[in-house]
Amino acid sequence: MKTALIAIGSELLDGKIIDKNTQYLGKRLTDLGHNLSKVIICGDEKEELTKLIQSLKDYTIFISGGLGPTLDDITKPMLCELFKEELSESEAATQITLTHFERGNRDYDKSVMHYHLMPEGFTPLLNPVGYAPGIYINQDEYEIFSLPGVPAEFQEMLEQSIFPVWFEDQNDRFIKNVIVKTWKVPESKIFHELAPNLWKRLEEFGTVSSLPHSGGVDIGVKLNAKSKEQLLADEKEVLKLINSTPIKDYIWHIGPELLEEVIVLKAKEKGLTIGFSESCTGGLLASRITDISGSSSVFWGSVVSYSNEVKMKSLNVSEQTLKDYGAVSEQTAFEMAQGARKHLEVDIAVSTTGIAGPGGATPGKPVGTVGIGVSTKYKTESKIYHFRGNRLSLKQRFSQAALFKMLEAIIEA
Amino acid sequence: MKTALIAIGSELLDGKIIDKNTQYLGKRLTDLGHNLSKVIICGDEKEELTKLIQSLKDYTIFISGGLGPTLDDITKPMLCELFKEELSESEAATQITLTHFERGNRDYDKSVMHYHLMPEGFTPLLNPVGYAPGIYINQDEYEIFSLPGVPAEFQEMLEQSIFPVWFEDQNDRFIKNVIVKTWKVPESKIFHELAPNLWKRLEEFGTVSSLPHSGGVDIGVKLNAKSKEQLLADEKEVLKLINSTPIKDYIWHIGPELLEEVIVLKAKEKGLTIGFSESCTGGLLASRITDISGSSSVFWGSVVSYSNEVKMKSLNVSEQTLKDYGAVSEQTAFEMAQGARKHLEVDIAVSTTGIAGPGGATPGKPVGTVGIGVSTKYKTESKIYHFRGNRLSLKQRFSQAALFKMLEAIIEA
Numbered sequence: 001m002k003t004a005l006i007a008i009g010s011e012l013l014d015g016k017i018i019d020k021n022t023q024y025l026g027k028r029l030t031d032l033g034h035n036l037s038k039v040i041i042c043g044d045e046k047e048e049l050t051k052l053i054q055s056l057k058d059y060t061i062f063i064s065g066g067l068g069p070t071l072d073d074i075t076k077p078m079l080c081e082l083f084k085e086e087l088s089e090s091e092a093a094t095q096i097t098l099t100h101f102e103r104g105n106r107d108y109d110k111s112v113m114h115y116h117l118m119p120e121g122f123t124p125l126l127n128p129v130g131y132a133p134g135i136y137i138n139q140d141e142y143e144i145f146s147l148p149g150v151p152a153e154f155q156e157m158l159e160q161s162i163f164p165v166w167f168e169d170q171n172d173r174f175i176k177n178v179i180v181k182t183w184k185v186p187e188s189k190i191f192h193e194l195a196p197n198l199w200k201r202l203e204e205f206g207t208v209s210s211l212p213h214s215g216g217v218d219i220g221v222k223l224n225a226k227s228k229e230q231l232l233a234d235e236k237e238v239l240k241l242i243n244s245t246p247i248k249d250y251i252w253h254i255g256p257e258l259l260e261e262v263i264v265l266k267a268k269e270k271g272l273t274i275g276f277s278e279s280c281t282g283g284l285l286a287s288r289i290t291d292i293s294g295s296s297s298v299f300w301g302s303v304v305s306y307s308n309e310v311k312m313k314s315l316n317v318s319e320q321t322l323k324d325y326g327a328v329s330e331q332t333a334f335e336m337a338q339g340a341r342k343h344l345e346v347d348i349a350v351s352t353t354g355i356a357g358p359g360g361a362t363p364g365k366p367v368g369t370v371g372i373g374v375s376t377k378y379k380t381e382s383k384i385y386h387f388r389g390n391r392l393s394l395k396q397r398f399s400q401a402a403l404f405k406m407l408e409a410i411i412e413a
Numbered sequence: 414m415k416t417a418l419i420a421i422g423s424e425l426l427d428g429k430i431i432d433k434n435t436q437y438l439g440k441r442l443t444d445l446g447h448n449l450s451k452v453i454i455c456g457d458e459k460e461e462l463t464k465l466i467q468s469l470k471d472y473t474i475f476i477s478g479g480l481g482p483t484l485d486d487i488t489k490p491m492l493c494e495l496f497k498e499e500l501s502e503s504e505a506a507t508q509i510t511l512t513h514f515e516r517g518n519r520d521y522d523k524s525v526m527h528y529h530l531m532p533e534g535f536t537p538l539l540n541p542v543g544y545a546p547g548i549y550i551n552q553d554e555y556e557i558f559s560l561p562g563v564p565a566e567f568q569e570m571l572e573q574s575i576f577p578v579w580f581e582d583q584n585d586r587f588i589k590n591v592i593v594k595t596w597k598v599p600e601s602k603i604f605h606e607l608a609p610n611l612w613k614r615l616e617e618f619g620t621v622s623s624l625p626h627s628g629g630v631d632i633g634v635k636l637n638a639k640s641k642e643q644l645l646a647d648e649k650e651v652l653k654l655i656n657s658t659p660i661k662d663y664i665w666h667i668g669p670e671l672l673e674e675v676i677v678l679k680a681k682e683k684g685l686t687i688g689f690s691e692s693c694t695g696g697l698l699a700s701r702i703t704d705i706s707g708s709s710s711v712f713w714g715s716v717v718s719y720s721n722e723v724k725m726k727s728l729n730v731s732e733q734t735l736k737d738y739g740a741v742s743e744q745t746a747f748e749m750a751q752g753a754r755k756h757l758e759v760d761i762a763v764s765t766t767g768i769a770g771p772g773g774a775t776p777g778k779p780v781g782t783v784g785i786g787v788s789t790k791y792k793t794e795s796k797i798y799h800f801r802g803n804r805l806s807l808k809q810r811f812s813q814a815a816l817f818k819m820l821e822a823i824i825e826a
Contacts (some may be wrong), residue, residue: 011624013449014590015440016631016669019432022454027428036426039454041435068625069601112605129801150626152802152810159803177427188482192525211424212481213563218429256429276717282703283696286717290695293771293804295719302717303727304689304699310714310757314727344723358706388542389565390572391706397565 003029004038004056008049008065008075009149012041020151021064028158032167033175046078053082057141065149067132069113075146076114076135083139085119093117093124096133125161129153134161174231176223178238182250183216183404190217195245202241205234214387214397215259215404216252252407259403260288260295266410267298272347274406276302277315277340279327280354280370284399300346305336315339315351326362328353330371333382337373341380348413349375350406351382356394370398374405376413416442417451417469421462421478421488422562425454433564434477441571445580446588459491466495470554478562480545482526488559489527489548496552498532506530506537509546538574542566547574587644589636591651595663596629596817603630608658615654618647627800627810628672628817629665665820672816673701673708679823680711685760687819689715690728690753692740693767693783697812713759718749728752739775741766743784746795750786754793761826762788763819764795769807783811787818789826 005025012019019041026036037059040052044066053061066075080087094116101108110116115132118124125134125145130153135146145162147154182190187210191199202208202221209220221238225231239254253262267274276285286302289295303314308327311317316339317332325331336351354370361367368389373382387397418438425432432454439449450472453465457479466474479488493500507529514521523529528545531537538547538558543566548559558575560567595603600623604612615621615634622633634651638644652667666675680687689698699715702708716727721740724730729752730745738744749764767783774780781802786795800810 010620010622010635011631011633012435013439013452014443015436015438015449016592016624016633017626018436022425023428023431025428026426030427036428037456039426039452041452041454043450068623106599109601109605113601152806155803155806156801179429186519188522188526192522207423209423210481211429213430220424220429222423278696278699281700282708282712283691283699283715283717284703286691286696286719287694287700287808290697290717290719290769291805291808293769295695296773299695300720301723301727302696302715304696304703304715304717306699306703306709307713313758314714314716314756343727345726356703356706360709388569390568392704393565393568395700395704 001034002037002059003034003062004040004059005036005062005064006049006052006056007039007041007149008044008063009041010043013043021149021154024151024155025062025158028163029167030175030177032163034167035175044074046074046081049074049078050082053142053144061142061144063144063146064154067134067146067148069115069131076117079122079135079137079144079146080119083119083121083137085121087114087117087119089116090118090120090124093133096124096126097131100127100131125157127153128156128160174223174225174228176231176235177256178221178223178235179254179256180219180239180242180247180251181216181253182219182247183252185217185247185250187212187217190219190247190250194247194250195242198241198245198247202238205238213400215400219247258292259400259407261292263403263407263410264289264292264295264298266407268294270410270413272298272410272413273300273345274298274410275300275340275344275346275349276402277336277349277351278302278304279306279311279336279352280356281352281395281399281402282306284395285350285352285402288399288403300344303340303343311336314343316342326365328355328365328369328371330382330384333371333373334380335373337375337382338380341375347376348406348409350402350409351375352398352402354394354398356391356398358391368394370401372398372402372405374409376409414447415450415472416447416475417453417472418449418475418477419462419465419469420452420454420562421457421476422454423456426456434562434567437564437568438475438571441576442580443588443590445576447580448588457487459487459494462487462491463495466555466557474555474557476557476559477567480547480559480561482528482544489530492535492548492550492557492559493532496532496534496550498534500527500530500532502529503531503533503537506546509537509539510544513540513544538570540566541569541573549575587636587638587641589644589648590669591634591636591648592667592669593632593652593655593660593664594629594666595632595660596665598630598660598663600625600630603632603660603663607660608655611654611658611660615651618651626813628813632660671705672813672820674705676702676816676820676823677705677708677711679820681707683823683826685711685823685826686713686758687711687823688713688753688757688759688762689815690749690762690764691715691717692719692724692749692765693769694765694808694812694815695719697808698763698765698815701812701816713757716753716756724749727756729755739778741768741778741782741784743795743797746784746786747793748786750788750795751793754788760789761819761822763815763822764788765811765815767807767811769804769811771804781807783814785811785815785818787822789822
């Protein structure tokens, strides 16, 4: 089964908001042994949309967006035209709608909103979070799921109304993405110097990919087996192959988990508590860790100390250090890490202090300079690093480097 | 000119990473008076890609991804095939590549990497951040910009190598998206009760849109004028029209700026300093504010107090309050806001304490419950709210509600 997502919304193309539904749908379909093959983001022109859907006849189509109550919400009228159906009052849709409005303590006004209208051929889908019911259509060679665009509604509708009915345990293929995450080695070295024949040998098992990003390279092999047994055997063989090369010394994790997930898992395993003091990452380290459910059992807190006053007061950074070396220095990073470990009473603390730009550069300290400190009960260390990018990508790179330092400290502890 | 982005990468479809380039390109093209009309995210199958490009002949095409040094990087071979060109050593590409490798203190190995190869018909583009040069092609009715997929490289190549040459001051249309941001009123009420004729009247000036999100509705009118004078006159007229309706009482900002940008701007205007104490948002409030350049002049810091110990120690929340009412309560939110204002020594502090799930719910406090507190020198207040969604969308909604509280407090101060 090939699946495609059509994300409708001029606000996605204007850059007013970021599309979060692609990643969610792609990840979950992959988890369930399916595949997202294609995504099209487009505006809400009826004719273009109709053509697009017609060009995707051999796909299961997800549509996100265009289901709201206002005059610019075109998905339902467009689908009616395509299937030559008329909108009429649907008992099922009305019931779903009224339940939602009662839940929100609001009155539903039929003269103004059209949530309760749906042709007979369409199946309304429960929306556990918002007001607009979704739509399922299976006719004239088409299979279409139409969902709201708001990420919380899109995601919960998938989880509660769509996946359990149409996608779970329906697949006759056994797909798994084996992911081996490496660090401290550049991409070009992996497949040329360390393991020149590996890529070709891995290709016997599935599609091979190599994804470099700040701080590491993820090697992926997408297995596509005919039975559960073969899938397990293939996975074992792939890992054995990789582990027979010098790459094995550069692996920090095997599996799809994010760096922040691995940190939470490993800290939990070792019974360690962690915390941060953040200047240039401005809360991003803490936010990434708290994205992980269960993080509260290891993560105590973070002191986001954007001002020097907070650095001195909460983290006990000395005024003299700030005066002599500046806020962005090895010395300040050192004292921030030490101060955070004591203040938050954690086993390991990591600190960041740097210049994310565009302003703030000083002679010898360009934008992209960052001091990262690590403090455990055995030792405290800090170092200056340099990265390139704009403000947001630098915050991301600073945070990635700092989280890698945290992982290192957890592994060593 | 119509423009399209083709984002190549199975890691985008698998959900391993989120596509950040669409938003960036869309926002910047809009800023420059252009338009992103369509985005296609797809895997790296050569044949499909070729067909896709052939179907976009009347577009200026941006391609992201597939330019790395490993065996799975197909963009350059695919483009060569499409234009019937042969790869050969290019002086310009070699020079760009060597400069980059010197900058990174690494040796370039021609036998392994193919950055220096480029057909004569293609123009290599400087990559200010990474190794792979970009490609510009203008032949056989096609105009194509091929860029690396890594967001920092994609973005800086646009800013430094592409926009200044091809996109700035080249347009003969005058486009502007007038955005009016409202709060405290549901979307359905705006265009039905408050201003039933507004939508139609606004449509005389351009495409009208309505974007609801947690905490508000953004009304957009995309003006498309023939002169600068007409653009200014149209904008004035649109704002006059909206301000002549009761909507005017629900406007919190006019312009494309994000909530966090408006907070920084308004706090700066009033000479106020701000800070947070965060439990359930886990650093996201601070991270959103520090995404804004210049935030350091108003934002002092945030105490991310995931554990009760940190709540008591840094924020002076009393043990009795935690025992009697629990960490997720109006009382704790109150003391956290008050404590943060004192500890961080800021004019306004906002606190969050809630349950982002999936675990942590208790009787009477389901997942989605959040206490938000606001403390200024005049008063401290707190209240419980309820939202729906999964962990990540709840963190987002909690942070949106808390930032709106911050904006309110700044406006009132």
